[in-house]
Amino acid sequence: MSDSLPVQLVEKRDALLGILSGYGRVAVAFSAGIDSTVVAKAAQLACGDRAVAVTADSPSLAGGELEEAKRLAALIGIRHQVVRTEEFENSDYLKNASNRCYFCKTELYTQLEGLAPQLNVDVIVNGANLDDRGDHRPGMQAASEHDIRSPLIEAEFTKADVRALAADWELPIWDKPASPCLSSRIAYGLSVTPERVRRVDEAECFLREELGLRELRVRHEPNDLARIEVPVTALARFANDDIRDKITTHFKSLGFKFITLDLEGFRSGSMNSVLPLESLTMSAK
Structure with a gap:
């Protein structure tokens, strides 16, 4: 030490x-x-x-x-x-x-x-x-x-x-981004199923490989809508026709019907923004 x-x-x-x-x-x-x-x-x-x-x-x-x-x-x-x-x-x-x-x-x-x-x-x-x-x-x-x-x-x-x-301590993951469970990507009230978490996992793996990003989330919203969060500095890359077409094609092959890009960018816990204040307060006690 x-x-x-x-x-x-x-x-x-x-x-x-x-x-x-x-x-x-x-x-x-x-x-x-x-x-x-x-x-x-x-x-x-x-x-x-x-x-x-x-x-x-x-x-x-x-x-x-x-x-x-x-x-x-x-x-x-x-x-x-x-x-x-x-x-x-x-x-x-x-x-x-x-x-x-x-x-x-x-x-x-x-x-x-x-x-x-x-x-x-x-x-x-x-x-x-x-x-x-x-x-x-x-x-x-x-x-x-x-x-x-x-x-x-x-x-x-x-x-x-x-x-x-x-x-x-020279642990190789000292700068590893937070990686909460896949179920946390599913919108509250939308049932968690093995199919939905698999869809999210494969979508995130694809984006990491395609874009080389470490921090990102694919949020599974109702109506099979994917809401992609990436750092704000990476948003412009989605304007590239080839990248956009690849992502759209792959996400639809996974079962998503709509693919959206969140213009606020990546942020941990964004699903919690829809929760009533009293829920957040109670959980913090």
């Missing part, structure tokens, strides 16, 4: 390692995102073979993420297990109300609790950081109900802190 970090972040890093060490035997809910990767690395450093990373596999996991989770776990040196979650069997999840994430996380944490004796762990942890507390995160309620610990919050890590520590 390097101490080239700012003193305050060194203190937070050491606090994080101390917190995890104090937990004893730890299972990390590991999505291969930057937050859970930092927690997995910290757990390996603090707990050694008493730590295990567990990745949930389901239709809502974007293509390539499971493979990346396996690579990262091997790089970190932490024991790794994959569990198949069944949130798509839950009608409350499929309804896709604003609390959809609650049912997904409940499924995950219930499975992890059931696996705890087999995994030989005492505590289950997630990758939530301080910035997550002010966002629309129904999954945080599920974490509270299942006594899931959030060591990054306990050590007072912000998202910026997490990225800085990941870079210092």
Whole structure:
């Protein structure tokens, strides 16, 4: 470990390692995102073979993420297990109300609790950081109900802190864009189905390959409408006839009937803009 970090972040890093060490035997809910990767690395450093990373596999996991989770776990040196979650069997999840994430996380944490004796762990942890507390995160309620610990919050890590520590630890995903589950691209109230999340996944993969962009979203709106979000600096590229024709043809082959470009550009959580203020307020508590 390097101490080239700012003193305050060194203190937070050491606090994080101390917190995890104090937990004893730890299972990390590991999505291969930057937050859970930092927690997995910290757990390996603090707990050694008493730590295990567990990745949930389901239709809502974007293509390539499971493979990346396996690579990262091997790089970190932490024991790794994959569990198949069944949130798509839950009608409350499929309804896709604003609390959809609650049912997904409940499924995950219930499975992890059931696996705890087999995994030989005492505590289950997630990758939530301080910035997550002010966002629309129904999954945080599920974490509270299942006594899931959030060591990054306990050590007072912000998202910026997490990225800085990941870079210092030379984790290859230190600058990885946020990658929420595919179901988050489906408009609230429009049923989540394996077909719709597959359509979104294939559409996003196509745009990444075609345009070479890292940050983008394909939002699945009602009436099989695709709303594409890319950085504002990339909007002009869609005026190219060849690019526009390729995208239109491919998206229609996936089952989209209408293809639109959001002129506001890429922004995380844009689906939440249609939620009533009270829903956002309640989820932040």
